[in-house]
Amino acid sequence: MQNRRTFIQKIPALFSLLTSIRAIAGEGRAQKTIILRSSWQTVNIGDIAHTPGVLTLLEQNFPDAEIRLWPTDVGDGVEEMLMRRFPKLIILKTHEQKTAAINEADFFLHGSGPSLTGRKELKLWAESSGKPYGIYGITFPGIYGFADDREKYDLGDIELITNARFAYFRDSVSLQFAKDKGAKCPVMEFCPDGAFSVDVKDDRSAIGFLRKHQLEDGKFLCVIPQFRFSPWWEIPAKKLPVNEVKNAYNTKMKEHDNAPIRNAIIAVARQTDLKVLIVPENETQVHIGREMLYDPLPEDVKAKVVWRDHYWLTDEAVSTYARSAGLFGLEMHSPIMCIALGIPAIVCRFEEQTSKGFMWKDIGLDDWLFDMDTPGDVAGITPAVLKMAKNPKLAKSKAAKALKLVRQRQQKTMDVLKKTLYGTG
Template sequence: MRNIRYPGRREFLKGSALAALSLLTPLQGFSNKKNPVLILRSSWQTVNIGDIGHTPGVLALLEKYLPGVEVRLWPSDVGNGVEEMLMKRFPKLKIIKTDEDKKSAMAEADFMLHGSGPSLVARATLEDWRKTGKPYGVYGITFPGVYGTPDQARKASPQDIELLNNARFAYFRDSVSLSIAKEVGVKCPIMEFGPDGAFAVDVKDDASAIDFMKTHHLEEGKFMCVIPRYRYTPWWKIPSKKRTIDEEKDAINQKMKEHDNGPIRDTIIAVVRQTSMKILICPEDETQVSIGKEMLYDKLPEDVKAKVVLREKYWLTDEAVSTYIRSAGLFGLEMHSPIMCIGNGIPATVGRFGEQTSKGFMWKDIGLGDWLFDMDVPSDVSAITPAVLAIAKDPKSAKKKALKARDFVVKRQQETMAVLKKNLYS
């Protein structure tokens, strides 16, 4: 996503301050019910703990700021233990499962909220909802969600533009998306930066995390987590996806895997040799278990490997969060594990690629620009090890920085939920 103009931090903060004025804008709420019904359209897939995390994050915000609302989750996928995880944390949640459930929800609900995601994922559902004449909003997406060059990224579909124009509000999880939306003609009444829902994740599986840590001799506050990845997620390696190999993307993955993961491996070596920290190599999606072994663990010197743990199985969001909050921080090449870390006050850096969408720029938006590294910029790559070493050597200062970013996110969460409330209640 090179050559996209990134709004300056001062410009962005000015816009965020002005965003508070939106709370004063006269809004016509829809429902006069004491307990209005809201459909949360979310839960896109279960093979990535970040995609899983969008849903419990937004549910936690709704529970906190709109406690009288009856929430019905309309998921794409809550299998593989995700439904059980959600119901443990939100026992009153109603999950839409059948066609009859969908029909009833469309008739009874007062508002539809499109949850966080890499794009306007549920555009088809929003199209059907529009026919009811009832309001909807979009919460924390990247737009338009196209992977590729800046010119490709600006090719938003007319359908998406129309859907956003007719929403009560549209919150974008990175300022580059907001800028592109304005550039291509989106004119939603309220268009602002709104944090990814996963920042609010609070699901936990402390028992599993503590057991794993004890088994592998990881002490609280004395280890850092690391996540590797390919340039393109190799969905063809996940049997449940039933996809054939994309030869072009696989070729790029193989060509760039050392370029991208080598600096992360070097940082592991530096942290282990220069501090008392241990390292946990862990996955954000199912495909990262194997690349973590191949590109990180197996290539480590023996003296370093002795202080590194490789997690050999994929996990769910609750166990991951319970592990992250006991770590000293996280680094690597993913986005949503860092989001969940910062949401819980844990330091985390982000490595991004030109092939990705603009989501990584949210790190600048929340004041963590010096913890964001473009793997295609040599000066950024060379800055990874010093930045992570600084976290490892001075955890208190790093945590203070993480908490400041979290406070900024929390303020925006409060403001965005207030807008939802004004749009929901008449």
């Protein structure tokens, strides 16, 4: 009885000690500030998705850290979308804010992207602060051009990669390329694109659109068209001259690339009870979808196909994909968002899109990766789409397996960042 009374008397002191220990640990972590360099453009829901994806990973693993986003562009409703999901996020807008962030932050994280897109800011951080930085889930060199353009990368990138605490590449081809060019970062590995963790949603807009067009949950597939080169010159806000070489090549290849996708739409419409929704990943694909996929369809097929006639943001896309039976087409990041939701997705790629498509192979989805310049691959697109459509349970199981691998890799990368910031894994 005496021992019990003594123990009870000591409880307040023990509780106070435990609270102090927690406070000390929490205080150390609360001091950390991370700059995330991301948000490359707003006319592509994939380029938008990088940011909320990485922000979600940081939120889950560093709940006490202050995150400051250094964006290229968060206009067109993107800033509002991000702040709804991440109300504590600080977005750096002015020169003064960016300068202060360099002085105050503990770590600079170059977010997922098509290349080392933020090299200028990364170099500024490295040279002016001397503090650590990391590169998270990029394609390298990420040249969106013809095959012989690949060697035209910035030579300074190798030095930036080498001096990083870690450099993660979103496809194994990029990782090998960096190694072959002499990059020797202490931690240099494969890690899937940060967009795999995107969880922004706009259920209201998605549900409204689907109801308007009589698309029922789980009863439609999404499909995306594309040209060899996105015709950014068509977007007035970009103020770009027409690239005559790329425009001519688009014209030459557009039927070659989109006809197999159109054939798969026809097969789905005629051989299954599913409908098809044609959607854009970037703003230029709205008209491409109509020109290359919808307008040439036979009339009986058109009755089961919906063409989305306007661009959207990542949150509405995610809410739409979550209600679909799957996705296929000539893009990369909408499939990523689908797999993140456990939704099956087939990727069709070509060399001009860089090596990012090989990410599908790296996460075990070889059977859902097709090269548009390989006749055998092209012939396999429609059978693969039909198999996905007719065997939803099997397809979802395959997507879940890939997602599990992605989550394991992402957690390992976050553990490396924890060790860098706090000295613990």
